Amino acid sequence: MRSFYVVVFSFLLALGAQAQQVQLKGLFGDSALLEVDGRQRILKAGQKSPEGITLLEATTRYARVSIEGREQKLTLEAPIAASFAQAARAEVRLAADSRGHYMTDAWVNGLRVPMMVDTGATSIAFNYPTARRLGLNLNTAEEIRVSTANGITRAYRLNLNSVTIGGIKLHNVDATVHADDFPSVVLLGNSFLSRVDMEQQQGVLLLRARH
Template sequence: MRHFLLFSLSLLLSAGAVAQQVQLKGLFGSSAMLEIDGRQRLLKAGQKSPEGVKLLEATTKHARVLIDGREQKLTLDAPVAASYAEASRAEIRLTPDGRGHYSTNAWVNGRSVAMMVDTGATVIAFNYPTARRLGLNLERAEPIHVSTANGIARAYKVNLDSVTIGGIKLHNVEATVHADDFPQITLLGNSFLSRVDMEQQGGVLILRARN
C-alpha cells in the first residue's frame, strides 16, 4: 500500500525583482512534488518547471533545486537553507490512494503507526493488536460498547498523551481500542480532526494546526 505523508516546507527565494515561493510537498524516488507560486509541479531530476525552477536531485530524504542560479537543498525533516522561512502554522498535505482514502503516518505517545483519515469516526480507533504494540495501558481504561459495520462490539476508552502528524502535535486526545482486530488500519477520527483546520485543494487534503 502506497501512502505518502506530504509535508509543506516553504522557502522564499529571490528571482530577479520578483519574490518566488517554492514549497516541497513530497518526495517520490527520483521525483519531487513542488508548489511554485501556488502551482503544483511534479518534476524529475534534471527537469525545469515553466517558472524556471530546476530540480537537480531528488532522493528519499531531500531535494536540491536551482532558482535564478542559486542552489538550495530542501528536506522533509528540517530546513537547511539560511533563507528558509518557517510557516506560521504547521501544515501537512495528503494525497488520496486509488480508493480515494487519505492515509498518513502518525506518532502516538512517541511510537509510529499508520492511520487513515475517517471523518465519520468520532474518535481515533485502534484494534487490540495495534494498541498492545503501541504500549497503551488498558488496565484502567473504561470498557464501552461501540457500533461498527458488523454490529455492536466491545471496546475501551483511552486518552492518548500525544498524537503527532508531521509538524502538528496534539495532547490529551480521546481514542477507543476495539477488543478484536478491527479496524485493520487505525482510523484518524474527529477527536484529532476537529482540533485542526481541514481544507481540500485539487484532491489534496490539507491539515493545518490552529494558533
C-alpha cells in the same frame, strides 16, 4: 552503490514574508536531495541552495538544514517539528487512493502507524493488536461498549499524549481501542480532525494546524 532513502515528510519554512515548502526527498552519502517549492536541489554538506537553505550535515539517517541561523533536523524515523515554521501553519496534503480514501502515517508513542481519515468516527480508533504494538496502556482505560458493523462490542476509551502527522502535532487526543481486530486500519477520527482545518482541493485533502 549507496543506498537511496526516500522520505515523504515535508514542512513549511518561513523566509522573510514568504513561506516556502521544503521536502526531504532522499539521503545518500554526505548529500541530501531537497525539493523547494517544486524545485529539486542536491546539496552536499556545507552547500547552500539558491533559496537560502544550507545543508549542515547529511548521513544515511538524517539531514540537518539551516535557514538564517535556524536549524532543523530531518530524520527518516521521526516527523518534522512544526515549531520550525513560525510565520506559516504546518500543512499536510493527502491524495485520495483508488477507493477515494485518504491515508496517512501518524506517530503515536514514537511509533509510526498508518491511519485512514474517517470524519464519521468520533475519535481515533485502534484495534487491539495495534494498541498492543504501540504500547497503549489499557489497564487504566475506561471500558465502554461501542456499536460497529459487527454489532455491539467491548472497547476502551483512553487519552493519547500526542499524535503527530507530518508537521502537525496535537496533544491530549481522545482514542478508542476495540477489544478485537476491528477496525482493520486505524481510523483518524474527529478527536484529531476537529482540531485542525480541513479543505478538499481536486482530490487532495489539506490538513492545516491552527495557530
